[in-house]
Amino acid sequence: MTTNTIQAVDCQAIDCDVHPTVPSMHTLLPYLDDFWREMVIERDILSLDSISYPPNVPISARPDFKTRSGRAGLDAPEVATHVFDKWQSSIAILNCLYGIQLVFNEDMALAFARALNDWIVKEWLDRDPRLRASIVVPLQNVEHAVDEIERCAKDKRFVQILVLCMGETPLGRRQFWPVYAAAERHGLPLGIHAGSAYRYPVTSLGWPSYYVEDYAAQSLGFQSQLASLVCEGVYVKFPNLKTVLLESGVTWLPGFVWRLSKFWRGVRAEIPWIDRSPNEIVRDHFRLTIQPLDAPDDPNIVARVIEHFQSDDMLLYASDYPHWQFDGEAPMPSGIPARLHRKILVDNPLATYGRLGL
Amino acid sequence: MTKHIVAPLKEFPPDTRKLVEINGRQIAVFNVKGEFHALGNKCPHESGLLIHGQLVGLVESRMPGEYTYSRKGEMIKCPWHGWEFDLRTGRAQCDPARIRVRRYETAVVHGGDIDPDTPPKAAEVFAVRVEDDYVVVEV
Amino acid sequence: MNETLPKAQFLQKSKLKLIDCDIHPRLRSIADLKPYLSTRWWDTIQTYGLRKRHGFVKGHPYPKSQPGDGARRDSWPENGDPSGSSLPLMQQQHLDYYGVDIGVMNPLWPGSGDQNADLSAALASAHNDWQLDLWHAKEPRLRPSIVVPYENIEASVAEIHKRAPNKSFCQVFLLSRTNEALGRKKYWPIYEAAVQYNLPIGIHVFGFSGVPISSSGWPSFYIEEMAEHGTACSALVTSMIMEGLFERFPTLKIVMIEAGFGWIPSLGWRLDKSWKNMRGEVPHLKRAPSEYLKDHIYVTTQPIEEPEKPEHLIDLIDWIGWDKVMFASDYAHWDFDDPIFSVPPNWSEERRRKIYSENAMSVFRF
Numbered sequence: 001m002t003t004n005t006i007q008a009v010d011c012q013a014i015d016c017d018v019h020p021t022v023p024s025m026h027t028l029l030p031y032l033d034d035f036w037r038e039m040v041i042e043r044d045i046l047s048l049d050s051i052s053y054p055p056n057v058p059i060s061a062r063p064d065f066k067t068r069s070g071r072a073g074l075d076a077p078e079v080a081t082h083v084f085d086k087w088q089s090s091i092a093i094l095n096c097l098y099g100i101q102l103v104f105n106e107d108m109a110l111a112f113a114r115a116l117n118d119w120i121v122k123e124w125l126d127r128d129p130r131l132r133a134s135i136v137v138p139l140q141n142v143e144h145a146v147d148e149i150e151r152c153a154k155d156k157r158f159v160q161i162l163v164l165c166m167g168e169t170p171l172g173r174r175q176f177w178p179v180y181a182a183a184e185r186h187g188l189p190l191g192i193h194a195g196s197a198y199r200y201p202v203t204s205l206g207w208p209s210y211y212v213e214d215y216a217a218q219s220l221g222f223q224s225q226l227a228s229l230v231c232e233g234v235y236v237k238f239p240n241l242k243t244v245l246l247e248s249g250v251t252w253l254p255g256f257v258w259r260l261s262k263f264w265r266g267v268r269a270e271i272p273w274i275d276r277s278p279n280e281i282v283r284d285h286f287r288l289t290i291q292p293l294d295a296p297d298d299p300n301i302v303a304r305v306i307e308h309f310q311s312d313d314m315l316l317y318a319s320d321y322p323h324w325q326f327d328g329e330a331p332m333p334s335g336i337p338a339r340l341h342r343k344i345l346v347d348n349p350l351a352t353y354g355r356l357g358l
Numbered sequence: 359m360t361k362h363i364v365a366p367l368k369e370f371p372p373d374t375r376k377l378v379e380i381n382g383r384q385i386a387v388f389n390v391k392g393e394f395h396a397l398g399n400k401c402p403h404e405s406g407l408l409i410h411g412q413l414v415g416l417v418e419s420r421m422p423g424e425y426t427y428s429r430k431g432e433m434i435k436c437p438w439h440g441w442e443f444d445l446r447t448g449r450a451q452c453d454p455a456r457i458r459v460r461r462y463e464t465a466v467v468h469g470g471d472i473d474p475d476t477p478p479k480a481a482e483v484f485a486v487r488v489e490d491d492y493v494v495v496e497v
Numbered sequence: 498m499n500e501t502l503p504k505a506q507f508l509q510k511s512k513l514k515l516i517d518c519d520i521h522p523r524l525r526s527i528a529d530l531k532p533y534l535s536t537r538w539w540d541t542i543q544t545y546g547l548r549k550r551h552g553f554v555k556g557h558p559y560p561k562s563q564p565g566d567g568a569r570r571d572s573w574p575e576n577g578d579p580s581g582s583s584l585p586l587m588q589q590q591h592l593d594y595y596g597v598d599i600g601v602m603n604p605l606w607p608g609s610g611d612q613n614a615d616l617s618a619a620l621a622s623a624h625n626d627w628q629l630d631l632w633h634a635k636e637p638r639l640r641p642s643i644v645v646p647y648e649n650i651e652a653s654v655a656e657i658h659k660r661a662p663n664k665s666f667c668q669v670f671l672l673s674r675t676n677e678a679l680g681r682k683k684y685w686p687i688y689e690a691a692v693q694y695n696l697p698i699g700i701h702v703f704g705f706s707g708v709p710i711s712s713s714g715w716p717s718f719y720i721e722e723m724a725e726h727g728t729a730c731s732a733l734v735t736s737m738i739m740e741g742l743f744e745r746f747p748t749l750k751i752v753m754i755e756a757g758f759g760w761i762p763s764l765g766w767r768l769d770k771s772w773k774n775m776r777g778e779v780p781h782l783k784r785a786p787s788e789y790l791k792d793h794i795y796v797t798t799q800p801i802e803e804p805e806k807p808e809h810l811i812d813l814i815d816w817i818g819w820d821k822v823m824f825a826s827d828y829a830h831w832d833f834d835d836p837i838f839s840v841p842p843n844w845s846e847e848r849r850r851k852i853y854s855e856n857a858m859s860v861f862r863f
Contacts, residue, residue, distance in 0.1 A: 058774040059774060059775065166713050167714075168713070170721075173717070174422070201708050203729070205676075205729060205732050206677045208678060208735070210739050212771050213735050215771050216731075216768055217732055220712065220731055220732060223727065227725075228721060231720055232422060232717060236422055251763040254804070254809070255727075255762075256727060258759055259723075259802070260724050263720050263724065265403075265450075265452040266441060266831070267440060267720050267723075268442075269442070269562075270562070271422075272425060272426075273422045277453070294763055294766045294767040296766050296769070308804065310805060404834065404839055405837075406571075407571065412570055438835075440831060
């Protein structure tokens with residue numbers, strides 16, 4: 001399949017999930033203060049690359065995306081070659097996956113988050129006006145997280161906040177609410193990306209044997225977070241907050257939310273602030289990027305699954321560059337009904353990311 | 359609408375319930391603190407029988423962490439899947455606009471006001487005495 | 498007042514047999530097991546209690562929504578015994594009322610996965626005697642499951658060999674939340690023994706793995722605990738497939754009980770997608786993951802999926818396979834599914850026949 005679906009609908013796509021790669025810890029040293037720079041060197045902190053995406057695992061970088069260094073997505077021009085030139089997006093949102101979230105020392109986490117966000121501004125946003133980014137947020141300490149949002153949100157090129165789908169505490173918990181208050185205040189959606197802080201095994205049955213199981217389990221982490229955010233009442237408290245599930249897989253969502261909604265009818269007194277079906281709450285507040293879709297090749301099945309969402313507003317276009325989610329040159333999975341393409345490529349991203357319209 | 363006698367008032371004390379069948383329809387009648395409520399007996403979900411349910415209060419909330427508890431014993435919770443129905447409206451708390459059980463009017467009437475010739479009685483037959491009060495449902 | 502009009506007539510009209518794959522007989526109290534336990538284990542239970550990888554002496558970490566471990570409110574015997582513990586009431590209210598032809602007993606037994614592996618073995622064996630003596634002997638429609646102390650592999654295998662020659666036992670019974678995912682090789686001797694007797698493995702949700710029920714720690718609410726069954730079972734099935742369990746035991750049948758099934762098609766698609774690029778890590782797989790899923794994983798209906806549009810339920814089963822879905826009521830728990838109303842009566846008789854009985858006949862050892 002080599003059809004460029006983006007040209008086909010003649011519109012300027014917004015790629016909602018693109019990953020800039022941090023080449024090495026040395027890259028961040030200029031962005032750390034003297035103390036942390038010395039700590040990194042003296043304590044031999046070699047890299048924060050996470051085992052969620054080991055550099056050589058196939059999912060981490062599609063083979064033909066890799067440069068001579070063996071990695072992909074190392075600088076703005078390289079990303080532009082794919083995202084803007086080949087796939088003809090007009091805007092791309094950078095979600096930097098570097099293991100800030102795994103760090104246990106909350107002060108160190110803040111130092112790295114600041115360095116990373118500053119690096120993104122200087123080396124990416126300042127170099128290509130088509131790039132936008134997510135604020136990497138150190139949830140290890142909620143005050144730190146809020147401070148970092150306040151610091152970065154002044155730059156309108158930051159369009160959402162970014163956390164991982166597996167953390168230390170379910171994301172709906174009230175301890176995180178100041179973070180959501182800050183996000184809502186600045187019109188920043190809560191972006192949740194695949195990945196873990198590795199506080200617990202990646203499944204509730206312990207550590208799997210294989211990486212392929214780890215990766216499959218990411219979508220389970222998203223299910224837990226969706227349930228937590230809905231049930232704790234985050235969207236009752238923050239009615240304008242949108243949540244974007246990034247690289248979550250897509251097709252699991254209807255079945256999971258049906259179950260949550262079914263149970264809610266019987267046990268709703270436990271969470272009485274939820275006074276309408278989770279089906280509706282999820283439709284109003286959750287968005288998902290389309291790579292990976294996790295659907296079979298049969299376009300009829302894809303169309304059926306999409307219909308199960310009972311909404312045309314929930315899916316956002318994304319290439320997930322440089323992760324290996326598709327072959328050929330069409331990030332839009334085959335089978336998604338053509339009538340939805342424009343919504344997915346442009347309208348839904350614009351409706352989700354208020355700052356893109358500024 | 360016809361008034362059907364459920365029971366003599368003195369045999370239907372507060373915090374008790376009775377199941378009656380009228381025209382082939384099962385109706386659950388509850389005496390909550392002296393006030394009578396009648397609902398169709400079958401939950402519209404999977405036909406759990408409400409007469410076996412627990413009477414619970416109304417739990418509402420404006421914001422997470424706030425619990426407003428009122429109307430103790432005025433919601434019947436289906437014995438199976440726990441859907442709560444408002445005794446005063448028959449509507450399901452989880453989806454009041456779309457899900458409900460039929461609600462029937464109830465009253466307490468004097469035996470003397472009941473036509474002795476056509477006293478439609480639910481359940482077992484008993485003699486109507488003019489000096490007694492009776493719980494009735496309108497069907 | 499004929500409140501208990503037998504609904505069985507609904508089924509008999511179309512001559513559909515009814516097999517209920519999930520019935521929970523319950524102990525009146527732990528004393529029911531005393532005849533089957535040594536003095537040592539009885540004393541241990543009395544003195545130290547059960548140690549089940551959660552914090553409370555009594556009750557559940559996530560309190561349920563109705564009393565009696567989440568019992569149907571209308572299932573309590575008049576003598577005050579626990580819900581589900583009375584055979585006469587179970588017969589009257591369920592087996593006879595609906596015309597159940599065969600019921601699979603899945604005891605949610607105290608002591609499953611207990612930290613004391615030997616105590617767990619003793620309790621499992623006691624449950625098997627208890628099922629035979631107090632239930633199956635009196636009501637042959639109720640078929641016992643071989644309860645095994647699944648964290649104690651040696652004892653589990655021994656228990657299978659001890660019970661399997663008795664053809665009354667219809668499956669080997671595990672819970673879903675285990676110390677390690679059930680596909681891991683640690684557990685394979687259990688499957689090897691089951692396959693030897695052509696017994697399916699029934700895996701009922703619940704149990705305590707010892708790690709948080711979400712990969713982000715402990716959620717706050719019971720509703721979340723229930724929703725997490727799908728995530729645990731997804732990880733479980735993933736483990737079985739990726740470890741190559743079904744390459745090693747090509748005749749093994751797995752029944753996921755009370756796990757829902759809305760997650761199954763998507764899981765297969767996701768695993769296929771990831772496997773396509775990363776098969777090098779699992780070269781022992783000879784086929785796409787979804788093919789193992791389709792061939793080896795069976796599901797029970799309760800608690801039936803309730804999409805907003807009923808036709809979406811049909812899509813789901815189309816994708817799973819109409820020969821893989823089996824009726825279960827979960828009697829006598831609160832989320833019980835009514836045999837008549839939970840399986841849509843407007844589905845074709847052929848489809849309903851498969852779900853009500855045919856599929857189960859081909860899976861369980863009846």
